[in-house]
Amino acid sequence: MATQLSLLFGERQQKGNIRLLAKFLLVLVLFFVLYSILFHMLMLYEGRQYSWVTGFYWTLTTMSTLGFGDITFHSDAGRIFSVVVLLSGIVFLLVMLPFTFIQFFYAPWLEAQNKARAPRAVPNDLSGHVILTHFDDVAVNLIEKLQRYAVACVIVIPELQSALDLHDMGYHVVVGELDDPETYRRLRIEAAAMALVLNDDITSTNIIYSIREVSDHVKTVTNADVGDSVDILELAGSSHVFRFTQMLGKALSRRVLGVSMKANVIGAFDRLLIAEAPVMRTWLQGKTLAQSNLRQATGVNVVGIWEKNQFMIPAAQSFLGESTVVVLAGTEAQLERFDVSIGHDAGSTNDHAPVMVLGGGRVGQSVAMSLEARQIDFRVVEKRSVIASKDSRYIHGSAADLDVLTRAGINESPSIIITTHDDNLNIYLTIYCRRLRPDVQIISRASLDRNINTLHRAGANLVLSYSSLVTATVMNLLHPQQMLMLSEGLNVFRVTVTRKLENKPLMKLQIREQTGCSVVAVKKHEDLVINPEPDIVVRQGDELVLIGSAESEKRFTEKYPAAV
Template sequence: MKTMATQLTLLLRMGQQRSNMRLLLKFVLILLFFFVLYSVLFHLLMLYEGRDYSWITGFYWTLTTMSTLGFGDITFASDVGKVFSVVVLLSGIVFLLVMLPFTFIQFFYAPWLEEQNKARAPRSVPETMSGHVIFTQFDDVTVNLIEKIGQYGIEYVIVTGELQNALDLHDLGFKVVVGELDDPRTYHRLRIDSAAMVVVLNDDISSTNIIYTIREANARVITVTNADLEDSLDILQLAGSTHVFQFTKMLGRALARRVLGVSMKANVIGRFDRLLIAEAPAMRTWLQGKTLTESRLREVTGVNVVGVWEKNHFSLPTPDAIIDESTVLVLAGTDEHLDRFDRSIGFDTETPPAKGPVVVLGGGRVGQAVANALKARLIDFRVVEKKAGIAAREEYFVQGSAADLDVLIKAGINETPAIIITTHDDNLNIYLTIYCRRLRPEAQIISRASLDRNINTLHRAGANLVLSYSSMVTTTIMNLLHPQQMLMLSEGLNVFRLPLHPKLRRKTLIGAKIREETGCSVVAVKRKEEMIVNPDPEIVLEKGDELVLIGSAKSERLFTEKYPTSEG
């Protein structure tokens, strides 16, 4: 009862709802007028027929007749009385059975339900919230980001201007706030002054308006924006966005970078102070066929092999692990170390000859980014594109369907060392992967995945490597969120820095057995102002040291569980 009274009080306080209540009250008064009028006429007609009933009986007859219950215990004998009964019955059908429910729902129940829904979707965040991330768009990328920042205990809130959308997200368990995206008051209610970042992944025009509005509310908060069009880069920067990326181009460059056998130089994929993390394919180098011990890479170049990719699977290397043609080495070192590695490989600027052109399936934004990256590296390629308007732009385009064998033969499918599938439709990418794997069992197939859930399916379909658009966006934003504390690399490979746990003090690296017990490798030790890259296994860890480690998300979780930062 208290809850109902509270809701009624809230409803009556609202300006619009007060007007609705007045209309509802007027209707009820009209209904009561007819009820009293019919009761009086009932008495007069009964006296006309020579019968006398109490006023209670008159009210009883009027109610049963208007509500169409019609018990039949009291009836008129005269024609006038029967006509009166028909009038009362018809007016009851109109007023009680039609207009009353409609009026009640329209002016009372629906507004009350709307207020209930608004209460479920709040318009502000708690006063205690800080260090949170604000999302202005909800999609699969947002879901992936929310999951990732949740692993690090970072709070978030999604803001949307549509109440129903907010209710749907609320029912799915997301933290959501209702507010107009172009209203500065919305961001004040989101405590933007205490926020760590605002992620704006809307379309270019909407993002520009949102960024301007955010800057009106707060001039310093970090914002991350995606630009679909090249011209939008400058516009979004002028609007005030801290970081503007073209994630589709970044994905295209990453896909092109992973082609094996066309470039042997180490490719830097992450930087952590002086520490650089790079990838280098082993195909057609002197490393192929050797074990890590036999390669003596650390002694020769100074780099440390901290991991290996084998057909999109990352693992920590063992001394007797054999490096084959599909191996991609994950290296840790300084600029000098990587320069020595490149010189030892012997392919500083030259590109080794390939049997045929790299075949790119799809000439959209990602496909064109792949093409530009391959062109910059002087790698021969062909792009298969179905739309004639796009295919006519450059001579390296082949117009036609990627599922047409004649088109693929024309593009060089029979001689290509690698096939890159770039369409935004995961269903089509799976289809093309299966098809291309049947045509060229030995070729390297690299595919784009729009949704993370389709990565494993693409691997089963025959892709050697799958890069996810969602993972790329997540990686970029996570690295901005915790600079110099955590560096997320491709496919869930993380570099992170943590203070030395008391249990590890005065132990050597080799004696601490961090790698054996957690799966993480120590790639650097920060000691005061010095970053010791690839430290000697016999180094003694001291109080105040910070460890820079590399490992998968699972390995990082095992390390933090064994050596929680809250201790010591």
């Protein structure tokens, strides 16, 4: 209450409202006094006399329209005076007073109450937190991930009502202007682990500049919608500037099958490389992991399997189907041997029909540029004539039109990449293309993680999420060389061997069976043993590099809490 009253009486506008309300109440008091005096004069005129208290009593009951009737005038002048008092009471007490009270006191009091409920600063002892200047589905996904690692997130919102809505949903929100350095002082920016700025390019530039007025060392991550903004954001002081739509386009193009069958490196941990390789249309398709003998033939270790965006720990009898993507761990030389075993680089455009890209927005154009860099022919279907006229490989028209798809080569294309930002449209196009081409590979973008499974059910072989890409990038920057998030649900992390693990061979620890994590490397002093043999003995002070899903990592940390 004290905070609310201080906010209520502390602002200049509220002080003016209180003065206006006080003036109105003073006018009402003057009316009461005047009517009470006239009441006595008229009663004396009629030959009756009452006390001053009775005069105020009669004035109040008449103006409030209660009118008990115990005191009445007998003369016409008295009755006319009663009507005047009654009418003025209706106007001033029953009409003007409630509206005046609500406008000048009650509404400002509610606003002050809301302001008191919405935090203006973070606690003085908060540190290591992540500040977000924009709230969307990407922020929701990131906050959920950070909560698993006990990293506090604070969202700064300039609009009070939006802040209150998020506050009621359980998010840690602070109200403040995004371009005000004082806002970031109240957010303890100097003690924060990171500021994530995903606003539009112009707004992000102003935010970064405001942050740098307060702290010149805090790590900032910014998205650039257009390439020209990268340099400007860096000049403003951003530590890391990414073009996430371009990154998503490159990731989508890397998944194209039947063109280049090489393993795609998706992460590096010292000399250890983590790569993904599609199984579709390779000699691996249709075999079990035991039948493939990959480790014996190439030295790489299959440490995970993606099956329709579900990560699974591999077993000897794991079946490798057309929608399977294997996760490999090994050195550069081992991955090269894997590429040789798969076959030649089929990247020649003379041997393959063009890859179809549905959607010519920023992601679609990034896919096209990435395919062109790999000398892979493509056709982009785009209904906006301005974009479609830029290149002969762009087909103008709707992706829902069969004639347009036929001109783009849907009957021969080995892969279709769907890149629009509308998940509903992506689901629609996935169902449509799957019906037209049951044998084609369909890769789709998902803006929201909740639509990933729906896209798989619709017929997509692979789905990549924009929010997962952003989350993985942020997590890798927060924990460099300690944790590497490869994609949503797949992490590589490093732990130190403690007494519960020491002096035992890996086979006896049964880490994979008990936690679901796979040991991909053991670091002994300065030596990194990649894909260690099951009989290797780990000593105290050694480091294990493990890979697994978020749930598997949680089980490991619960079983070996001192090792984290």
